[in-house]
Amino acid sequence: GRQNSQPRSVETELGVTLEDLYNGTEKKMKITRNRETPSGMQKEEKILTIEIKPGWKRGTKITFQKEGDQLQGVPAGDIVFVLAERPHSRFKREGNNLVYEATITLPEALCGHTLTVDTLDSRRIRIPITDVISPGFLKVVAGEGMPISKQPGAKGDLIVKFNVQFPKHLSDNQKAGLMRAFNSP
Amino acid sequence: GRQNSQPRSVETELGVTLEDLYNGTEKKMKITRNRETPSGMQKEEKILTIEIKPGWKRGTKITFQKEGDQLQGVPAGDIVFVLAERPHSRFKREGNNLVYEATITLPEALCGHTLTVDTLDSRRIRIPITDVISPGFLKVVAGEGMPISKQPGAKGDLIVKFNVQFPKHLSDNQKAGLMRAFNSP
Numbered sequence: 001g002r003q004n005s006q007p008r009s010v011e012t013e014l015g016v017t018l019e020d021l022y023n024g025t026e027k028k029m030k031i032t033r034n035r036e037t038p039s040g041m042q043k044e045e046k047i048l049t050i051e052i053k054p055g056w057k058r059g060t061k062i063t064f065q066k067e068g069d070q071l072q073g074v075p076a077g078d079i080v081f082v083l084a085e086r087p088h089s090r091f092k093r094e095g096n097n098l099v100y101e102a103t104i105t106l107p108e109a110l111c112g113h114t115l116t117v118d119t120l121d122s123r124r125i126r127i128p129i130t131d132v133i134s135p136g137f138l139k140v141v142a143g144e145g146m147p148i149s150k151q152p153g154a155k156g157d158l159i160v161k162f163n164v165q166f167p168k169h170l171s172d173n174q175k176a177g178l179m180r181a182f183n184s185p
Numbered sequence: 186g187r188q189n190s191q192p193r194s195v196e197t198e199l200g201v202t203l204e205d206l207y208n209g210t211e212k213k214m215k216i217t218r219n220r221e222t223p224s225g226m227q228k229e230e231k232i233l234t235i236e237i238k239p240g241w242k243r244g245t246k247i248t249f250q251k252e253g254d255q256l257q258g259v260p261a262g263d264i265v266f267v268l269a270e271r272p273h274s275r276f277k278r279e280g281n282n283l284v285y286e287a288t289i290t291l292p293e294a295l296c297g298h299t300l301t302v303d304t305l306d307s308r309r310i311r312i313p314i315t316d317v318i319s320p321g322f323l324k325v326v327a328g329e330g331m332p333i334s335k336q337p338g339a340k341g342d343l344i345v346k347f348n349v350q351f352p353k354h355l356s357d358n359q360k361a362g363l364m365r366a367f368n369s370p
Contacts, residue, residue, distance in 0.1 A: 110363050178363060181366055
């Protein structure tokens with residue numbers, strides 16, 4: 001038979017949501033492993049519990065030592081889970097920051113707008129903006145980003161990027177009114 | 186001494202303007218070359234005339250055969266000019282098209298605007314735009330691009346890209362007027 005003196009580690013991707021990484025969570029993973037026993041090869045099932053701490057990043061490795069297959073007299077290898085972050089419908093993570101793309105209409109961009117954002121821990125925050133919002137305008141909301149795993153209690157920022165949707169068409173009447181308004185004091 | 190049986194060509198960059206490439210032009214280049222004669226080495230000066238045809242592109246090579254140095258019994262090499270396009274203050278060339286970036290104000294973008302563009306042959310063209318101009322809006326003016334050297338009389342397009350400059354600040358009075366105008370029929 002084969003002779004490998006080194007135990008083999010097995011890496012498995014563990015896809016988690018941004019909510020999981022924000023709030024922290026526990027994942028239970030059922031593994032099946034082969035164990036050589038005096039009475040022959042046995043398949044064992046086992047539940048491994050992975051504690052995901054708030055702020056962990058994609059690529060983080062969680063190692064369960066000697067939980068892999070144990071075959072042919074070689075010590076059992078490790079099982080390693082590698083965190084993968086599933087795409088999120090509202091946020092993109094950039095380091096410790098969260099980036100949120102808001103699309104607003106031109107009247108909202110010019111006349112003032114209060115943005116409502118549902119956070120990853122299910123709060124609804126209101127972000128009032130009184131500045132004129134030009135395309136590409138960024139609004140930084142300090143402390144509403146991802147938790148920073150090495151600084152308990154600290155969080156990155158929420159960065160809101162604005163897309164401004166122009167009307168497809170304006171009537172002559174609307175154009176005249178807009179021109180009057182731009183030219184008024 | 187050295188023995189090279191192959192004549193050496195000399196490549197020289199020839200920087201020209203976009204106007205030169207649009208209109209065509211003649212460039213006179215003074216070269217100095219070494220010639221071996223029965224009475225020894227002679228330095229010669231010569232004027233080479235390069236005819237640049239409308240629509241030529243950067244990288245075009247113009248070769249003057251046997252106008253290079255002639256040394257040690259080896260036939261004279263060629264002199265090769267390679268067209269390089271100098272950056273232009275108004276236009277970027279993209280193949281046969283010219284790209285023009287226009288920065289206009291938000292009132293101009295919304296209420297209608299006639300753009301004035303000075304062409305590479307010193308005409309002033311007017312481009313009336315009645316559509317709402319959103320950021321990134323493109324206006325294509327057919328036939329106002331670069332001449333196409335292989336199709337005499339044909340030209341590419343002029344592509345106008347719009348940047349829309351938002352006002353930094355709007356008064357409450359202006360905001361109210363804008364809102365009224367957007368909401369009017």
